[in-house]
Structures are given as structure tokens and as C-alpha cells.
Amino acid sequence: MSLPVSVVVVSRDRPDALYRCVLGLSQVQYTSFEIVVVADALGLAALGGFEGKIKTVLFEEPNISAARNIGIAHSAGEVVAFIDDDAVPEPTWLTHLTEPLTQQDVSTVGGFVIGRNGISFQWKARVLDQDGFASDIEVDETRSTVIALEDGQAAKTEGTNMAIRRDVLIGIGGFDPAYHFYLDETDLNMRLAKGGYVTAISPLAQVHHGFAASARRRADRAPSDLFDIGASWAVFQRKHVPS
Numbered sequence: 001m002s003l004p005v006s007v008v009v010v011s012r013d014r015p016d017a018l019y020r021c022v023l024g025l026s027q028v029q030y031t032s033f034e035i036v037v038v039a040d041a042l043g044l045a046a047l048g049g050f051e052g053k054i055k056t057v058l059f060e061e062p063n064i065s066a067a068r069n070i071g072i073a074h075s076a077g078e079v080v081a082f083i084d085d086d087a088v089p090e091p092t093w094l095t096h097l098t099e100p101l102t103q104q105d106v107s108t109v110g111g112f113v114i115g116r117n118g119i120s121f122q123w124k125a126r127v128l129d130q131d132g133f134a135s136d137i138e139v140d141e142t143r144s145t146v147i148a149l150e151d152g153q154a155a156k157t158e159g160t161n162m163a164i165r166r167d168v169l170i171g172i173g174g175f176d177p178a179y180h181f182y183l184d185e186t187d188l189n190m191r192l193a194k195g196g197y198v199t200a201i202s203p204l205a206q207v208h209h210g211f212a213a214s215a216r217r218r219a220d221r222a223p224s225d226l227f228d229i230g231a232s233w234a235v236f237q238r239k240h241v242p243s
Helices: 015-026 041-045 064-073 093-102 166-171 184-194 227-240
Strands: 005-011 033-039 055-058 079-082 087-089 106-114 121-123 126-128 134-136 154-156 162-165 198-209
Touching: 005 015, 005 064, 005 093, 015 033, 015 041, 015 087, 033 041, 033 064, 041 055, 064 079, 064 166, 064 184, 079 093, 079 166, 093 106, 093 162, 093 198, 106 154, 126 184, 154 184, 154 198, 162 166, 184 198, 184 227
Parallel strands: 005 033, 005 079, 033 055, 106 198
Antiparallel strands: 079 162, 087 198, 106 121, 106 162, 126 134, 126 154
């Protein structure tokens, strides 16, 4: 039996990428899921062909954490999955992403992220240290694995490919809107670990991520402004880094 899933997509200033993402989501082979798009007016206007098939929420503020929280509030699924607007899922994405959640002790799942060339991976399995820095770990790439953590560590999930039980998300307060676009899921990962929640990695749950340009960064990921990045690090250090 498929767990009911709400897929939340947040978008701003990237209507073409958003359309491509939603088109890909519409072709996912999963029996029980909805698509919730939280986007600016330009993005929502690009989705006219999906009217009546998806939930849409207008949100103009440049704050990905606040937008994701709005998406959570409009979600009806037992599980909330997240994918970026510049990503496209494999058709079997949700099947593999939700499989570990059939185990009652698993609350969060991350998948592998394929780069823009469609071959190599941007991210596989990673863990965070107590300072919020990620390092790669080896996992069996043919099946899901519960991540074993040492003291101070947290399992890293990518905001463009992860799923969390909705009641867990609500219980920990969702995403912290103090993170406008950087370290948002890293903060969530740290709070999940401190709360004792279990995370699994499902390597076969894959999305293609393109790093589309935005008002905040170029397509090569070079930021156009460092203010929000610095502000996010300040918030993260105050919350998580031992003094």
C-alpha cells in the first residue's frame, strides 16, 4: 500500500524550470500523491496547463523556508516530499523515496541527486558534523540504508530530494524562516538528529538537478550576493555550534 504523499515545490523567478519540474512530477509512477506548488505570480502563470490537477499557493517573499512551511500547511499527505524547481524526478522516484518509511522508526528519507549531465551524481549519501559541514559516506547503492550516526552527527538530506513524515515536520516546527535560502535543510537535519529521529538514504530515489540560475546565484552556483549566506551561517552557529 502506497503512503499518501504531498510533493512540495517552491519557486521564484524561474517559470520555465518550474514548468519542466511539474511536468516531470506529473509523470511519476505512484498511486497516491499530490503536487503543491508555492510560487510567485510568474511561476503560477506558467502552470496554466495543470489547472485543477495541482494545488497552487501564491507567495512572493524570497524566503524558501517560509514558502516550504506554507507548502506543508497546504499538504494533505502523510508524507511530505520536497524537490527543487530546477530538478526533474525519475518516474520511480516516490516509490523508492517512501519505501524506507514503511518502517515505523524511520521518519526522514533522502535520495541520490544526479547532475546536469544526466550521468554523474551531485550528491549521494552524506553526514553532517557538529559544525554543519557535510562529508560523504559509503552506502549500498542497491537498497535503502538507515544512517548510523556518531555523537554530534546528523544525516544530510538534500532539499531537492527528501521526504519526511508530516507529523514529524509539524512537531519540530517545520523549516526555520531565519534561513532565507541557505542551510535551511541543514538546520532541519540537525534538529531531527537532536530529536532522535531516524533518517534513511534510498539511492534509487533519484532526481536530476540542473542548478538553474536565479536572482541569488548564477547557473554555475556563484552567488550574486553573500548577505543571506552570511546571515544563515550566523543563525546556524548560534543554534548549533558549541561555543
